[in-house]
Amino acid sequence: MPAGQEAGQASGTAKDSATVAVFASDASWIESDALVQCHQVAALDGMVHVAAMPDLHPGKGAPIGAAMASTVLYPFLVGSDIGCGIAVFPLRLGRVVPDRLAARFPDLDRPLDPGNETDAPAFDAVGDDIPAGHLEGLGTVGRGNHFVELARVDTVEEPGHAGRLGLAAGDVVLLVHSGSRGLGERILREHTAAHGAGPAPDPAAYLAAHDAAVRWGALNRRLLAARVAHALGAELAEPIVDQCHNLVEVRDGTYLHRKGAAPGDGRDVLVAGTRGTRSYLVAAHAGARANYSVAHGAGRKMSRADALRRGRAKHTVDELRRTPVGSLVVCGDRQLLFEEAPTAYKRVEQVIGDLVAHDLATPVATTLPLVTYKTPDRAAPHRRDRRAGMTGRSSRGRPTGWRPA
DNA sequence: ATGTAC
Numbered sequence: 001m002p003a004g005q006e007a008g009q010a011s012g013t014a015k016d017s018a019t020v021a022v023f024a025s026d027a028s029w030i031e032s033d034a035l036v037q038c039h040q041v042a043a044l045d046g047m048v049h050v051a052a053m054p055d056l057h058p059g060k061g062a063p064i065g066a067a068m069a070s071t072v073l074y075p076f077l078v079g080s081d082i083g084c085g086i087a088v089f090p091l092r093l094g095r096v097v098p099d100r101l102a103a104r105f106p107d108l109d110r111p112l113d114p115g116n117e118t119d120a121p122a123f124d125a126v127g128d129d130i131p132a133g134h135l136e137g138l139g140t141v142g143r144g145n146h147f148v149e150l151a152r153v154d155t156v157e158e159p160g161h162a163g164r165l166g167l168a169a170g171d172v173v174l175l176v177h178s179g180s181r182g183l184g185e186r187i188l189r190e191h192t193a194a195h196g197a198g199p200a201p202d203p204a205a206y207l208a209a210h211d212a213a214v215r216w217g218a219l220n221r222r223l224l225a226a227r228v229a230h231a232l233g234a235e236l237a238e239p240i241v242d243q244c245h246n247l248v249e250v251r252d253g254t255y256l257h258r259k260g261a262a263p264g265d266g267r268d269v270l271v272a273g274t275r276g277t278r279s280y281l282v283a284a285h286a287g288a289r290a291n292y293s294v295a296h297g298a299g300r301k302m303s304r305a306d307a308l309r310r311g312r313a314k315h316t317v318d319e320l321r322r323t324p325v326g327s328l329v330v331c332g333d334r335q336l337l338f339e340e341a342p343t344a345y346k347r348v349e350q351v352i353g354d355l356v357a358h359d360l361a362t363p364v365a366t367t368l369p370l371v372t373y374k375t376p377d378r379a380a381p382h383r384r385d386r387r388a389g390m391t392g393r394s395s396r397g398r399p400t401g402w403r404p405a
Numbered sequence: 406a407t408g409t410a411c
Contacts, residue, residue, distance in 0.1 A: 060406090079406080080406060080407060081406050081407080084406085142406070142407080143406065143407080144406045144407085145406085146406080179406080181406090181407080182407070182408070184406090184407090185406070185407045185408070186407095186408095188407095189407090189408095
């Protein structure tokens, strides 16, 4: 079916089903499985309205890239990574040499320990009030699409707005995409064990646990930023953007479930591209038809299994570790390297174009990756890369094939 | 996306 703005309401909504609005142009390909999932969600008891974002793709049982308003609270619509979000931290650095910075990244798979002296700087910067007292996995980035990225502000589309955020072209920022790790997973698992995909019988009890996971996710992003800033010798500032795209919010007498959809009601949101492409900082102004939400990223265009199979035929590991924009990817996990390849995602410009076309957001600035960190690189590639002349790199610290995207 | 089982 066409995925134009009116398509959802014009097509396929059964009589007692909620409305579905898809905020994507006809030119934006959306996997039909994801649209089927939207209509399955629309048929749930109590569902009022489903807004699908242009980065919509199929998830486990529920679509990713959707905001779903219902009089009934369904924990499975938010999923296990309650509190997942993206934060942007300004960072002041001296000389920016991606290879050297990549080599200095700390091991963000190792949990922080409040009793360990080496971890004191992170807690000193952020505090040690840990929601739910949950220490497991604290300060770790996780897997999947999570990342920590050093990026440079590239274009500035709205100088006044960017200026108010303290951003100018050339500035270095740290993007942190992570969530509540095992805590949110445990909350969903406990609900599912008793009630499956059914509603929360005690919404207040679920919301209390959920709210702690949301706070934990925000704290975790700050701890991750503090670890990186400390390792790179940079001072940590408060995030200029930090929006959570997996959560449920009580609004207009309904439970507004966001799954891979960021709050778009007058807030600034970082819409993540891929590690090989730009990301967009946007000023969001989405209304009721969009369930007050905007896209959270480029959106997968193929499954992890497909990305792995096709990526192995198409890319070498070295290609994936040094991107066409000259940035580095720190990822010691080969499978993850293929699963998260830029080619597994839609073009973020198309997603942003759809948000603009539907008047959901206005681009403020774009960022280009310098170093995207996923998981420690045990192969220690940086040593090899220092031999500039032997690896096809120019003396300027960029691959010879570098082009400005 | 996750911890855990295979």
